[in-house]
Amino acid sequence: MRRRFMLLALVAAASTMVFAGWAGAITGGTADTTHTYVGLEDNGVFACSGTLISRRVVVTAAHCFSDSTSAFGSDGQGHARVEVTFDQQGIFTTPAPTEHMGTYYFDPGFALAKGGVPGFDTHDVAIIVLDESLPGLGHASLPSIGLAATLPTGTKLDISGYGVQHFGKPDPCDPNCKKQPDAFFTRFGATSNLLSVGKGKQGEFVKISGNTSQGKGGQCFGDSGGPLFVSGTRTLIAEASFGTNGNCSGVGYDFRLDTLEAQNFIFSTLASLNLSL
Numbered sequence: 001m002r003r004r005f006m007l008l009a010l011v012a013a014a015s016t017m018v019f020a021g022w023a024g025a026i027t028g029g030t031a032d033t034t035h036t037y038v039g040l041e042d043n044g045v046f047a048c049s050g051t052l053i054s055r056r057v058v059v060t061a062a063h064c065f066s067d068s069t070s071a072f073g074s075d076g077q078g079h080a081r082v083e084v085t086f087d088q089q090g091i092f093t094t095p096a097p098t099e100h101m102g103t104y105y106f107d108p109g110f111a112l113a114k115g116g117v118p119g120f121d122t123h124d125v126a127i128i129v130l131d132e133s134l135p136g137l138g139h140a141s142l143p144s145i146g147l148a149a150t151l152p153t154g155t156k157l158d159i160s161g162y163g164v165q166h167f168g169k170p171d172p173c174d175p176n177c178k179k180q181p182d183a184f185f186t187r188f189g190a191t192s193n194l195l196s197v198g199k200g201k202q203g204e205f206v207k208i209s210g211n212t213s214q215g216k217g218g219q220c221f222g223d224s225g226g227p228l229f230v231s232g233t234r235t236l237i238a239e240a241s242f243g244t245n246g247n248c249s250g251v252g253y254d255f256r257l258d259t260l261e262a263q264n265f266i267f268s269t270l271a272s273l274n275l276s277l
Contacts, residue, residue, distance in 0.1 A: 032160050032189030033088060037137045038227060040090035040162040040187070041128060043082045043104070044071025047091075049161040049226030050084065050128060051236055052139040054277040058084060058102065058128040059142075059266065060225030061239055061255065062110035066126070072101070080104040082128060086137055090162045092185045102130040107265045122204060124241045124255040125262050126225070127269060140227060140236040142266070142277070143258040147230075148197045148206050148237050155194040156231035157208060161223030161240065162187050191231060195251060204261075205253045206238050228254045 032038070037052035043065045050060035070080035082104045087093040109123035163185065198205040208228065228238040238254035256262060270276055 030188065030190070031088070032187045035158075035160045035187070035189060035227070035229075036086060037139045038160045038187060039084045039086040041082050041084040041225070042091070043068060043080055045069070047162070048224040049240070051160075051225075051227040051239070052086075052134065052137060053142055053236065053266075054139055055133040055135050056102075056130045056275070057266075057270065057277060058130065059236070059239060059257065060126050060128060061241055062106035062124045062126045063112060063121075063241070064126065064224050065104050066106045066110055067112070070104075075103045084128060084130065086134075089186050100130050100132060100134065102128040104128050105269050107262075109261075109265075121241065121253075123261070123265070124204075125239070125257070125265055127266055129270075129273065129275065138234075140229070140234045142263065143230075143235050143237045145258055145260060145263065147235070147258040148256050149258075151194055151197070151230070151237075153194060153196060157192045157194055157237075158189060158229040158231045159192050159208070159223070159226065159240075160187060160189040160229075161226030163223065192228075192252075197256075204256055204259065205241065206256055208252045208254060 035051075039050055039052070039058060041048055041050050041058065041060060041064070045068045046064060048060055048064035050058040053059050065080050065082060070082060072081040072083065074080055080103070081101060083099040083101055085091065085093070085097040085099050087097045089097075091097055104126060105128075106126035107123040110125075111122050193209040195207040195209055198207065206228070223240045226240045227236050228240065229236055237258055238256050241253050241255040243252050267277075
């Protein structure tokens, strides 16, 4: 079950303040005002989260927009145009969010898994090159190659992403996690734990916990492409790819950004545009 959400359905639901479960953000989280460089991106159809890794480059997931037609058109070479906001309330910022346009490039090796089985989903990475430089937000850093494999089980990780933390009444979160105030949409963050680093066919992923009853945050719809940091740092080791069930209560699979394949895609794409980080 992938973590993006349909933008138009979310906007329609917001007008009545009743949100379906697929609109949920980070589970077990609180409003995240620390990661100002984590943004909400959309193509007018779907929305995902993403992270600045330089003043102009956002890293996100290939499954976010690779299979839909952008309402904002393309760059003339088949690459979708998308918009990104880094406002705390995302598209619900009043009177209006600050949007930044950019061009979306996804790894051409991306292949969508059937049934959400890890090992068949591959190359789930993309970047957005913004039209303008954003020096005031700060940015994350890509990891050194192989970093995830050096982290022991239980390593604390920080996650961030956009969505709705409370789902209206009746609350499907209850009694498995702390009840939340009235529904609102914002950037959320939480601390999670590393469960394992994949090997073999699952080598592109790290697996993280989503057990809110144990104080471990999880990822949910809208968090696709959102960051997985080594806790307390700006080191981005992975981005959210998919989860194991539609209730956002299972473990999460995040696509590793510490592999040669992932970084070769990022740097070769930028080089083709005469850009660098």
